[in-house]
Amino acid sequence: MSTYFSQAKAVMPGGVSSPVRAYGSVGGTPVFVKSASGAYVTDVDGQEYLDLVGSWGPALLGHAHLEVVERVREAASRGLSFGAPTVGETELAELIIARIGGVEKVRFTSTGTEATMTAIRLARGFTSREVIIKFAGCYHGHSDALLAEAGSGVATAGLPGSAGVTAGAASDTIVLPYNDLEKVREVFETRGPEIAAIITEAAAANMGVVAPGAGFNRGLSEIAHSHGALLIQDEVLTGFRVSDAGWWGLEGRVEGWTPDLYCFGKVAGGGMPLAALGGRAEIMDHLAPLGPVYQAGTLSGNPLAVAAGKATLSLADGAVYYHIDSLADQLAEITTGALNAAGVPHRLQRAGSLMSVFFGEQPAAAPITNYGEAQRQDTALFTQFFHSMLDQHVLLPPSAFEAWFLSAAHGPAELDRLSEAIKKAARF
Numbered sequence: 001m002s003t004y005f006s007q008a009k010a011v012m013p014g015g016v017s018s019p020v021r022a023y024g025s026v027g028g029t030p031v032f033v034k035s036a037s038g039a040y041v042t043d044v045d046g047q048e049y050l051d052l053v054g055s056w057g058p059a060l061l062g063h064a065h066l067e068v069v070e071r072v073r074e075a076a077s078r079g080l081s082f083g084a085p086t087v088g089e090t091e092l093a094e095l096i097i098a099r100i101g102g103v104e105k106v107r108f109t110s111t112g113t114e115a116t117m118t119a120i121r122l123a124r125g126f127t128s129r130e131v132i133i134k135f136a137g138c139y140h141g142h143s144d145a146l147l148a149e150a151g152s153g154v155a156t157a158g159l160p161g162s163a164g165v166t167a168g169a170a171s172d173t174i175v176l177p178y179n180d181l182e183k184v185r186e187v188f189e190t191r192g193p194e195i196a197a198i199i200t201e202a203a204a205a206n207m208g209v210v211a212p213g214a215g216f217n218r219g220l221s222e223i224a225h226s227h228g229a230l231l232i233q234d235e236v237l238t239g240f241r242v243s244d245a246g247w248w249g250l251e252g253r254v255e256g257w258t259p260d261l262y263c264f265g266k267v268a269g270g271g272m273p274l275a276a277l278g279g280r281a282e283i284m285d286h287l288a289p290l291g292p293v294y295q296a297g298t299l300s301g302n303p304l305a306v307a308a309g310k311a312t313l314s315l316a317d318g319a320v321y322y323h324i325d326s327l328a329d330q331l332a333e334i335t336t337g338a339l340n341a342a343g344v345p346h347r348l349q350r351a352g353s354l355m356s357v358f359f360g361e362q363p364a365a366a367p368i369t370n371y372g373e374a375q376r377q378d379t380a381l382f383t384q385f386f387h388s389m390l391d392q393h394v395l396l397p398p399s400a401f402e403a404w405f406l407s408a409a410h411g412p413a414e415l416d417r418l419s420e421a422i423k424k425a426a427r428f
């Protein structure tokens, strides 16, 4: 047991700055990272690990990509923060607008939590309504109104929601099962005039990977619009990861529709604290200073974060997404192949290049479509699998409810190593 963890626990709750990092659901001691490069992280004792966490998504190009780091270094040499507008923010907004349909204006924040929280406030301010619909198992950050049945971190911690969230804050949030349009229609029939917005993960990846059924997102958009409400598509995790235009690029772009507001984060900041919300000017202009919906941030649009975001998006071209998609196909095949060969009951689910494995008889029997079903997986089997991988120096996200993340820096050598490790880990 490393002394780093016990020292950390003495001065920080659980020894961490964000709960899932504490290995609470899988047990054991978290790896304390000293550095990372490409597909690998190195711990404080100099041990190297093959990484499938990718900083929980941002590391699309791999860790410490030379050009991204160089752009950040240059930005840092010009000053760390000004509290004044910079040209870089305009350029990053332009990059986002060029990729995502239905985005005319962008507001930068530091975290995904702020982006979703602001999107909710904006939807309420724009519609003059109060009620929000979210889906069980979808995570939208840790703001009060959105913590109800919020998936991974909360599921991992075994908390019902969170202490400290008032009944008032939660009572304006209606939680429905994911992938069930009928329930959404029913709620709109009775409470339609009160509902400001539906917020949904573009593809759910915080209850394990649970892609929306065909037509689910478009159906949400149609139902919301027929009742004067907005659809907020949370692409903090999927945005600029599953395609050049995120999940919208795989779905709305093909089907010819757009949500009203999007939230971005993770890849958009290239590993630095940056997130954003975006949408039509008509809605976005309700934000201060133009409109009555207040939102602000001392470090919002921070020049180092903007530099990392700009460099990452500029480098994330078609070849990067093609590479990661093809790796994901191969890794999925390797994983199901090894688990099947070892007779381990499981189901691997995909959403673009994102994937996760649900262990156990119940998931093996039928696809997981919502949070209730996701909770019937055998987390003890995952824990064993996780620790075997960790012993072989492969870092998986330390929870059965999280997606595995590949990067442009992963390649054939990493797949070979993963294949060996997974074969061993599959022999429970």
Ligand SMILES: *Cc1c(COP(=O)(O)O)cnc(C)c1O
Pocket (backbone or CB within 6 Å): 110, 111, 112, 113, 114, 116, 139, 140, 141, 142, 201, 206, 234, 235, 236, 237, 265, 266, 275
């Ligand atoms: C990570 C995440 C958030 C929260 O972003 P933070 O930067 O951690 O606050 C919101 N929504 C989704 C879908 C996420 O995956």
